[in-house]
Amino acid sequence: MNIIIFGPPGAGKGTQAENLVKDYNLFKVSTGDLLREEINKETKLGIQIKSSISRGFFVADDIINTLIENIISDSANQNRMLFDGYPRNFNQVKKLDLLLNKYNQKIFSVINLNTDRDTVVKRLLGRIVCLKCGSTFNKFFKPPSKSGHKCESKHLITRSDDNEKTIIKRFITYEEKTLPILNYYKKQNLLTNIDGMNKIDEIYKEIRQIMP
Ligand SMILES: [Zn+2]
Numbered sequence: 001m002n003i004i005i006f007g008p009p010g011a012g013k014g015t016q017a018e019n020l021v022k023d024y025n026l027f028k029v030s031t032g033d034l035l036r037e038e039i040n041k042e043t044k045l046g047i048q049i050k051s052s053i054s055r056g057f058f059v060a061d062d063i064i065n066t067l068i069e070n071i072i073s074d075s076a077n078q079n080r081m082l083f084d085g086y087p088r089n090f091n092q093v094k095k096l097d098l099l100l101n102k103y104n105q106k107i108f109s110v111i112n113l114n115t116d117r118d119t120v121v122k123r124l125l126g127r128i129v130c131l132k133c134g135s136t137f138n139k140f141f142k143p144p145s146k147s148g149h150k151c152e153s154k155h156l157i158t159r160s161d162d163n164e165k166t167i168i169k170r171f172i173t174y175e176e177k178t179l180p181i182l183n184y185y186k187k188q189n190l191l192t193n194i195d196g197m198n199k200i201d202e203i204y205k206e207i208r209q210i211m212p
Contacts, residue, residue: 001212002105004083006182007113008174010120010167011196012203016113017084019204024211026082027071034067035059065095072099079105093181109210110185113196113203117171124159124167131155 003020007013021028035053038046045063052059068086071077087093100106126139132155137144144156185191194206 001079001108002081002083002100003108004087004110004185005113006111006178007196008115008120008171008178010124010171011113011115012123012200013084013113015200016111016204016207017082020082020207020211023208024080026080027077028082028084029068029071029077029086030084031059031064031067031086031088034071035064038067061089061091061095064092065099068096069099072103072105078103081105087181089177090180090184093184107185107190108212109192110182110190111207111210112182112191112193114193115196117168119197120171121164121167125164127159128156129159131157 001024003026005013005017005020007016017028020026035049039050040046045066049059049063052063064086071081083096087096122140123138126141128137128139128144129135130137130144130149130151132151133149135144135147135149135151137147137149137156139158144153182191192210194203196203198206
């Protein structure tokens with residue numbers, strides 16, 4: 001089955017996607033990964049991508065669509081694709097429909113991790129990482145002091161790229177872009193909203209319920 005997963009930054013989408021990939025043998029289709037892979041392999045497309053990124057441009061939809069078609073046309077991926085971070089705009093939605101049709105593929109379900117602004121801010125602002133052992137914590141939800149963490153506190157760092165203004169701006173942009181896409185899938189009865197403010201394993205339990 002092919003799945004699309006949506007959620008704002010900080011909704012824990014990456015973790016849930018990983019769970020699904022592992023438990024249902026899905027193939028994660030992330031445009032970020034595809035672009036990086038193309039750049040690393042130094043393909044003709046990869047060189048083009050690298051040049052737009054280095055000049056500060058967005059990667060054109062045409063390039064994204066070509067990469068996505070490469071994935072969908074490959075029978076090894078068919079009926080097991082988990083789209084993560086794609087489609088990102090309405091052009092991509094339409095293109096995805098065309099490609100799915102062309103290769104006789106269907107979307108089984110569209111999962112939306114519904115998360116409010118405050119939760120996202122707290123999750124991202126509260127992030128703490130231990131540089132010694134790699135454990136992650138959260139100042140609000142999972143403080144290292146209460147998690148039985150043994151390393152000295154000097155190893156703990158907060159992520160400096162997550163300041164509140166940036167987080168809120170990213171959240172608003174995400175909502176504006178994603179709402180019309182969610183409505184589109186809702187009209188086709190494909191959308192399932194999942195409470196992204198729950199604990200991670202509770203969220204995953206809910207996701208499992210919609211899987212066959
Ligand atoms: Zn540690």
